[in-house]
Amino acid sequence: MKLVTLTIPDKGSVESTTEPTLLQQEQLPTHPLGEELKETAKNNETQQLTPEEIIKAKNLLEIQLQQEKINSLTLETQKANLEHDLTQKQEELENNQKLSEQEKQELQKEINQQTDKIRSKENEIFTQDQKINQLETDLHQEKTINTEKEKQINELINQINEQNQMTEQLQNQLQEQKSLIETKNQELITNQALSEQEKQVLQNEINQLTTNFQQKEKEYQATIYQKDQEITQLNQIINEQANEINRLSEELEQQIDKWVQQGLHIEALEGTIKALENVSGKYLEENAELRHEINKLKEQIKEEQKAHETTKITLKEKSDNLIQKTTEYEQIKDTIDNQKTWKGSIQPFTTKIKADVKETSIKVKSWFKKWF
Numbered sequence: 004m005k006l007v008t009l010t011i012p013d014k015g016s017v018e019s020t021t022e023p024t025l026l027q028q029e030q031l032p033t034h035p036l037g038e039e040l041k042e043t044a045k046n047n048e049t050q051q052l053t054p055e056e057i058i059k060a061k062n063l064l065e066i067q068l069q070q071e072k073i074n075s076l077t078l079e080t081q082k083a084n085l086e087h088d089l090t091q092k093q094e095e096l097e098n099n100q101k102l103s104e105q106e107k108q109e110l111q112k113e114i115n116q117q118t119d120k121i122r123s124k125e126n127e128i129f130t131q132d133q134k135i136n137q138l139e140t141d142l143h144q145e146k147t148i149n150t151e152k153e154k155q156i157n158e159l160i161n162q163i164n165e166q167n168q169m170t171e172q173l174q175n176q177l178q179e180q181k182s183l184i185e186t187k188n189q190e191l192i193t194n195q196a197l198s199e200q201e202k203q204v205l206q207n208e209i210n211q212l213t214t215n216f217q218q219k220e221k222e223y224q225a226t227i228y229q230k231d232q233e234i235t236q237l238n239q240i241i242n243e244q245a246n247e248i249n250r251l252s253e254e255l256e257q258q259i260d261k262w263v264q265q266g267l268h269i270e271a272l273e274g275t276i277k278a279l280e281n282v283s284g285k286y287l288e289e290n291a292e293l294r295h296e297i298n299k300l301k302e303q304i305k306e307e308q309k310a311h312e313t314t315k316i317t318l319k320e321k322s323d324n325l326i327q328k329t330t331e332y333e334q335i336k337d338t339i340d341n342q343k344t345w346k347g348s349i350q351p352f353t354t355k356i357k358a359d360v361k362e363t364s365i366k367v368k369s370w371f372k373k374w375f
Contacts (some may be wrong), residue, residue, distance in 0.1 A: 180216040
């Protein structure tokens with residue numbers, strides 16, 4: 004049976020010696036890590052992202068993560084074939100206890116070759132980990148931008164609350180002025196016997212009240228216009244907030260996939276150690292270099308387990324962040340809905356949280372229950 008190459012995912016790997024040249028043919032593609040993402044992050048320092056730019060950045064992150072997943076699946080396939088190859092070598096060793104010195108040297112040479120390939124694959128996995136770390140750094144930068152947006156939202160809400168109080172006072176004053184004018188007009192009509200001087204005094208009062216009323220009405224209209232402008236700005240921010248909630252939901256799904264892949268990598272490393280120990284047999288004590296590699300893999304497993312736990316904590320933080328963002332979105336939406344009695348219609352939201360965001364949140368919670 005013809006075997007394909009095998010690579011152990013994460014920081015350790017072993018390849019089949021049946022076709023040593025096949026490794027170069029199946030090298031995973033390497034691409035510059037998130038060059039477009041870095042350019043987008045650089046632009047963020049000078050101008051605020053539009054919703055379209057946020058969506059573009061999110062899509063680039065998704066493509067990069069998807070590429071890493073494909074690489075991991077390829078490594079898993081290669082690992083399975085190598086374990087089969089190692090099993091055959093083990094059976095060969097067990098069935099040939101009386102190997103000649105030349106045969107022992109050839110077997111030892113194969114083991115050494117596999118050890119060298121482990122080092123090579125460790126370098127590949129290390130590069131892949133650097134890509135993932137850079138990707139997480141880019142996501143953290145976007146999170147910092149969102150913190151500034153939250154401050155801006157809170158300031159606008161406070162301004163709207165102040166305008167609410169001011170407008171309510173203006174409405175009361177307008178009503179008082181209107182009532183006074185009506186009262187004075189009624190007095191003028193019902194008191195025809197007043198002297199010319201009294202009529203003039205009363206008319207002057209009416210004129211003054213009318214002037215005051217017109218002035219208050221101008222202030223009221225100016226306040227309404229300012230409030231409409233603030234609501235328009237808040238509408239734009241809530242659109243961006245909705246896009247951010249969508250991005251966090253999808254990012255959380257991807258992080259959960261990463262956590263699962265880390266678990267699979269740990270299992271793969273454990274299988275690699277077991278296979279190396281079995282195939283080496285009684286030569287393990289004589290081969291200090293191979294013992295060193297096996298011990299190195301064991302230490303690597305410990306580090307991977309720590310990283311696995313760290314990812315779990317990160318997932319919990321991202322889940323809490325998603326819940327917080329959704330709550331803030333609803334609060335801002337309620338603030339805008341409460342302004343619909345104002346003069347002028349408030350434009351409907353041009354962007355909403357995607358219809359499946361609730362379904363995504365439910366799915367994320369279900370995964371937490373499954374894995375944690």
